[in-house]
Amino acid sequence: MDSFCFVHQGSLLLVCIILLAITNLKSKIMVEQNLVTMHTFVIPMADGNDLLTVLVSVKNDTDLSFNRLFGDAADDKVVGFDTEYSLEPKFSRDLNAHVIEKIIALVKLCTKCRCILFRLDKENIHFVHLLKKLSALLANRDIVFVGVRKRDDLAKLRNDYGLEISNFVELSELVVSVLGGPVLGTYGARELASYLRFFEILNPETRPFLLIIWLDNSLNREQIMCAVTDTYAAYKIGKKLLEDRSWKWLH
Template identity: 45%
Template sequence: MNRCLLPLRLLRRLSSGFDAVYSIKESILIRLDQPIQQKEALKKFLACRDVVFAGVHVKEDIKILEDLGLQLKNATDLSELAASVLGKPQVGSYGARKLASHLGVLQLEPIRSPTCLSFAEWGSVQSAIGIECATIDAYAAYKIGKKLLEI
């Protein structure tokens, strides 16, 4: 079989050796417990053409992943896509929550905690807040992408 693993099978396979694997509808959020270079299954997963790595303002994240040796075959910056599809360049500057609200797919409060803005300290006591913020933003990105595909 030359196709990528189905998300459910992949989640089971990836979950060993990872600190946490979260599934949100058709989205997967992975928190690593080791350096990313040691994750062969993750490398194969992200290199699959059938997997879309999508998010709001993800160009920097994509560059970091590529610098770490991960090849992303199918990456999409939803902020740029929204600006193009809607013909409104200003929405390209919106964050995930504001863009989701603008599109009417979710009504979310703005980020109030500085922990949401940086995930460098995910091992700290505040990691639950960081995970919650990342999960909300991942779900917002899922809803944004789904809405943009309908337009």
């Protein structure tokens, strides 16, 4: 009888282990299926790194993307920050006037292995949810957000969307502080990345998408690469300069 109970209990334990394994496998499959349904791209960077890039548009994309970005940031503490603008018609009482407004349409965040592109589309039914998630992420003081010449963009995000970054480092100021040479403060992200020899600067003709409609659902791979490059450059620059600054203080 005792041996029967032992075998019976052992069988139940084995069944529980198998069921748990099946549940975990199903969860993993669901996550992978979610990734497939997103607007995902694997974008090769000039330094040889392949960047998993997600263009966020719906609620499930937002939640999963934030979780993964938080995971990266928890390890690295540095996130590259950038924006893209679109031109939108603006209401005017003068019916004959054609008023165009420049708005921030895309917020871009990059870590060492992924880039998340958040479209600030007020017509999207998930816009409020995305804005809350993005606001919570940007307010996290444990993460250092880094960008190149982004002061005006920060003010516009605050005024237009109520978004504010709690821990932001302006790299055009930091590079002058760490390396000297005021002219470095006038460089854009790609120029600065080239100067620091992260990757070669792209020729002007390789960035022909200056008037992209970033809220359009038909963005192609080349346009996504255009959006990602500056943000990844900001991440690389910020990572190096923050490390150099720490070394400088210690010595």
